Amino acid sequence: MALNKENILIVDDDIKILELLARRLKEFNYHVFKAISVKEALFILKDTSIDLLITDIQMPEVDGIQLLKYAKEHYPNMPKLVVTGYPSVGGALEVLKSGAMDYLTKPFTKEELKMAVERALEKRQEHQGAIISVPSPIQQPAFKEMVGDSTAFGQVLTIVDRVKDNKATVLIQGESGTGKELVARAIHYSGKYSKGPFIAVNCGAIPENLQEAELFGYIKGAFTGADQNRNGFFQAASGGTLFLDEIGNACLDVQAKLLRALQEKEITKVGSRTSEKVDLRVVAATNMDLSEEIKKKSFREDLYYRLTVVEIKVPPLRERKSDIPLLVDRFLQKYGMEYRDRLLRMDSEALKILERYSWPGNIRELENVVQRAVIMADGPIGVKDLPDFLKYEIEFPEEELMPLRDMERQYIKRVLLYAEGNKTKAAKILKISRKTLRDKLD
Ligand SMILES: Nc1ncnc2c1ncn2[C@@H]1O[C@H](COP(=O)(O)OP(=O)(O)OP(=O)(O)O)[C@@H](O)[C@H]1O
Ligand SMILES: [Mg+2]
Structure with a gap:
């Protein structure tokens, strides 16, 4: 068997998995470096030239996503492979966003591991080829x-x-x-x-x-x-x-x-x-x-x-709503190219709904809504592609806002109407004295 010279760093807080992976990769003739935490991985990355990073996601303290983001910035050409026991759609998206190219779900066979590693390493070669003509990767x-x-x-x-x-x-x-x-x-x-x-x-x-x-x-x-x-x-x-x-x-x-x-x-x-x-x-x-x-x-x-x-x-986003259209554009670009290979548009009705909502989860929430819409839409993004909770938020149009005094006056009028003009009855409903009611009416 030919000797593979590549250095592979594996990161997993579960010693058993770490050892198992290391054993298998050694069988395939790779040099293996092991880290049981992200921190350890950082030290190894600093000192060693690593050809492939394989990491778990769920880890105490600093998780694999953080490591992937760090590696994406500092070692953009190093392929990254994620090994995870908890596949979920949201999780997978986050993993891909953070720069991993591929992932392997536990449990996996020896053959699946071998394939994934070879595929990831091949990608590195493609990338290195491309790098020659693109001297500076993302700088800032x-x-x-x-x-x-x-x-x-x-x-x-x-x-x-x-x-x-x-x-x-x-x-x-x-x-x-x-x-x-x-x-x-x-x-x-x-x-x-x-x-x-x-x-x-x-x-x-x-x-x-x-x-x-x-x-x-x-x-x-x-x-x-x-x-x-x-x-x-x-x-x-x-x-x-x-x-x-x-x-x-x-x-x-x-x-x-x-x-x-x-x-x-x-x-x-x-x-x-x-x-x-x-x-x-x-x-x-x-x-x-x-x-x-x-x-x-x-x-x-x-x-x-x-x-x-x-x-x-x-x-918070609700205090800078004028940023919403720009942010939406940015996310449409980002996810359109990522998931649909093209730029999707959003119609003005849908944008209006996004501009009205109060965004308790701020930009992250907006980003998730746009991301989901990009995946769901089969044309320009419309109201139908937005989650229902955005549409149901109780919301006063601007012109209905009024001072409390005016609101009170209107309400008292309604109660009086209900009480058929009987001030004693109205005062009882409002739980105020007849005199107070009279004052207010004046
Ligand atoms: N001005 C912006 N333009 C584009 N994207 C943004 C902007 N601000 C935040 N984001 C995006 O919104 C998401 C949330 O941002 P970030 O993680 O920095 O928020 P945070 O305040 O640290 O949140 P948390 O308190 O939950 O940790 C990220 O995906 C980030 O890229
Ligand atoms: Mg944060």
Whole structure:
């Protein structure tokens, strides 16, 4: 059998699967690298030239989607294969969006694995061929990805532009799905630190007792299972940007250490007595109202002030409805080409419905609605391709809005009509005194 020289990195938090995959791939004569977490995978990717990444999706702490997104940005030509035990339509879409080319559903046979790996590696060769004529792949993906021309969004972009080249800590606040992560990426990729890594850590996804070790690293023997020295995310992001997502979920102990890391620019690994210098920019995000958390004593006030050297408030979509047509266009382009190989249009009735809705899930929700419509539609996208909940939202046309006083006057008139002009009866229904009713009528 010919010797395959390719390096394959497999990432799975389930040791059994990791070992099984490794054994099989070795049988096919590949060099195999194993990682039981995304963090471990990042270290291997940094030091080794990997030809194919195979990853699980569902993993504690940082999931496979994050890894795929990271790999898509930093190693655009490396083929990526996903091994998953939970196939679902939504999940599959997310996987494809994050840059994986193919995926394999557990359980799979040896033959299926072999085929998938060979197919993925072949694609890499095609890509390398193409790269010669296209010298620079996507350079600053995030900035270009953001669209919007409302004043509210313009203010966000202005601040992004101002902070992109310096190391000031930035806190991004906004409701779920407003684009906080995209803003963080824009800061990183458009600025001076774009050559360094962008590492996104979801503080809410790391169990409290592991947060310190994950962020700052640990030394051998620091706790059971710590069988070697390990760097944390702070060091992994050195020279680049560390994005601390859902910072409101960092536990109080870790908050104290974060404060120190930001102030002194040094960290101490768990179990160590010496501190180490770190050089990176920190961008944090939250959809909580941190001032409330401070009142409840679940967030440190001093850390809050440290983080908000620069504050970016990403407005909810309902406060920048004029961005909706542009966003819809963007998503029509993106998903039209991806799923239908052509650009789909949306008729004005459907667009009107999108402009009226209040979008509690913000841009993410809008994106999902457009994506679904692109998949469902068999012509220009119309009202019939939109989900029903958009159409049923109770909604006053602008011209029906009125001051409370006028509303009250109209209502009192109706009650009086019902009471056939009997003021005592009307006052009883309204639960006010006859005198009050008389005053109001005057
Ligand atoms: N201005 C924009 N232009 C185009 N797409 C956008 C814009 N803002 C956000 N999006 C898209 O909307 C989705 C949600 O954005 P993102 O993940 O950055 O939001 P978030 O605020 O971090 O959400 P969460 O609070 O749920 O973590 C993403 O798919 C992103 O690409
Ligand atoms: Mg986010």
